[in-house]
Amino acid sequence: MSAAPDKRPTPKGKGTKGAAPAAAAGAAATAVAGAALCLTEENLGKLVAEIVAGGTRLVAPAREPQAGVGGSADYRYISSAAELAFGDSLPRMSLKGFFLPQSEVLFKWHRKGADVEIEAVPTEFPPQIVLGARPCDTAALEIVDQVMDWGLRDELWFGRRDATTIFNLSCPVEDASCFCHAVGLNPDATRAADGMLTPVPGGYLVETCTEKGAALIEGHKALFESGDTGAAAQRSKAAAQYRADARAKVAADLQIDTTRIKEWVGDHFDDDFWTALGPRCNGCAACASVCPTCHCFDIVDEPEGVGHGARRRNWDTCQTGVFTLHASGHNPRADQNSRFRQRVNHKFFIYPSRFGEVLCTGCGRCSRVCPEGQDLAEVLACIDELARA
């Protein structure tokens, strides 16, 4: 059995090294390299133990280590199966931070008299595995690949991409703020994933999508069972039902035409829509922090001692007042109306104009985290309606 194909065509970019390219639209996106296998809950625990024992870093949804605070699941480096939180809510932050760290050293400098020596940082990284990534988070990586490979190739991003094997966890849909379906994805999408785990009674249906995914399974062969055809058929059926239910659930959340939205946003730069929407936004940028596709960054030099320091790149966002502040004092986006417009603009007009797809995977985190109730699905629905009028 295979998942429905991802609705968005795979971009023409170079993709990542070592992965077989994801299948083109129309073909089953879950290109099953071998027979669908099963991973029991118990064996999932053993898989974690084996990976960790083998020295490979492992990322998975896990709960906050410090008790009594928050308690949300988030993607973390884990060292034991006890930390796994597959069944919890959507991880609070996206996978972005494992590829574009919140703060990353670009190089270090050391002064020697009038001279300067540069200490380079590695662009190759030790292998790491992500288990249980939500499809919206994984697909986001390939969307951002496009800008990271535009013209000059960002080897820090791709170094991490190349070193990472990602197994998705088919998503049951978090809540009504999800809208992956409306932007061309699905809760069981495998875009940019090396494999997929779908919850079934007793464990997970396991499918591979790429050679990297197959290699991971091969390395821990004994933990994956194919079982007899009866059991396999039952698993397939359960998985198909799980996925179909999820797809139906999210499809109901939002129905829009992103092409129509792109045209409207491009043509209505000065519309009153933005002045009605902008005031509620307090410019907190929580949305950009949790967003899997927001990738804008700042570059700063930080002295770390006399005569030496590091140049870093840090997450940044168009939502702050100083993002477009010129040294002259002129600021082309001097109020929150224009800044909020920019967010929608970049994601639904600029990026699709440039790279052929929206800079959004419909994960809904921005709507959940916004302290003032700005809701992206609602914004898109409004624009779609305006566009149809």
Next chain:
Amino acid sequence: MKELRDLARKLLADGDAGVVIGWEEGRRGARPAFITTPDDADKLIFDARCVHNLANYLNPRKPQVKALGKPAVVVKGCDAKAVAGLLREAQLTRDRVILIGVRCGGVVQTPEMPAELTEATVATRCYGCDVREPKLVDHLVGDAQPEPPVTAALDRRIAELDALSPQERWQFWTGQLAKCTRCHACRQACPLCHCERCITDKTQPQWIESSSHLRGNFAWHLTRAQHLAGRCVGCGECERACPVGIPLSLINRKLQLVVKDLFDYTVTDDPEVPAPIGAYAVDDRQEFIE
């Protein structure tokens, strides 16, 4: 709330206010509303989900709100304390804003929760509330409300932290502040963070590093805490806004307790009462100056 809606409608129709800032039903619960026409006044609601501190929209650094005209803001008591703070610090003049006070029986922790107040759901800010009927207002609407359920959970947690050894407490805070992404949602959500140019945005020199390493994060949070001491109204918006769940109310509430202890001061909604650190008095404590 008919009383609120009628008042809003009248203020707008008479031209006394250009915009009524209150709450409306959003897709995920209550959310701030900007009512600019009398017809839209019916959107206004008030219930225990109206958590947001609307005083934040009176921040002078929000030209997009100013552009809507003279604001009439619906304020709970805690929100009114924040407005008093803005008045006290000359960020606002009293005649430039209309304050619609609303009688409050407490709010729940997030605007998405059902409006049912219990010990488990009530927001930490409501503990010990002394402004259930805001005084600094031009109008007061709403029925008298019962006392909110009481929970001293926040103060208990602070006592637990205080009881830790310094090393253990350091462990706790490094764990929490390591999560910070320096998005500054805490700052943006806070009505009292109104600096024209925040210290962390200044580059000559870079007083506070903007990188989200532990060093930078500590510098940011400690500086913000210092800047808020004696001014923070305890609305908890910073903690609610934080996308990574840093328990900022532990810091801010601790500061309130320290300020109470050192200066016998609790933040008030009377703008005439000076804040301890913002005002100089001849009889200020100085036993720490040897």
Next chain:
Amino acid sequence: MNVYQPHLMNVVAVIDETPDTRTLRLQFKDPEVAAAFAFKAGQFGEYSVFGAGESTFCMASSPTRPEFIEASFKLAGKVTNELRQLNVGDTMGFRGPYGNTFPLEQWEGKNVVFIAGGIGLAPVRCVIWNVLDLRDKFGDVTIVYGARSVADLVYKRELEEWAGRSDVKLVTTVDPGGETPDWKGEVGFVTPVVEKTAPSADNAVVVLCGPPIVVKMTLPVLAKLGFADDQVYTTLENRMKCGIGKCGRCNIGPVYVCKDGPVFTAAQLKALPAEY
């Protein structure tokens, strides 16, 4: 290869053009990099002061003179402040060249009109020397340059050189009140001086750069003189960080200034939303 890692440069000369504008002449420390380096008129670079950060400046020297690269800048903020502390012999960083180019190949045989205000002469100067070093390929060369005062004129030595050439028509001007007793040039803002100079639009292109107000006021004058929007080229300055299209800072409408620009025709500029 880490695209964010700059090349090391030696500061070989420092020229103070005006009280707040300086030119730095730089050479690559690594002779292999120096030999391989090439750029085209219109491109920009990210110039580093290690410890302060990077600043975006256009390449102010001409690609026809590859022994060094030059950047001219005005004191504006943190990095430019540090740049002004540099001396000959100090080390800087450089990333580039980035951005698009003035299409000089398309201008062969045409008359070229250069219009600049203040520090806006820096990117234009690159094209001027590029054209003058290949003088036979182009028709008439006209330069109209103005600044607030005589002291604020940049590249003063080169203005003299251009004035002395018989194959260049140079018109310099200072704002009213900016003239000195022995000033022999025009007195007036750049825009009316352009109108007075009235360069012919026939078989001509314009390279225009200056403070936004100069560009804004001069475009209609050029239209009046008969220049079509695709005959007029300008270079945009926008807040940039990475310079390579990734950090998201410089976009205006669907355009990334660092990738689709910084060189734009007036036609392209007019199609952009007013967000720059």
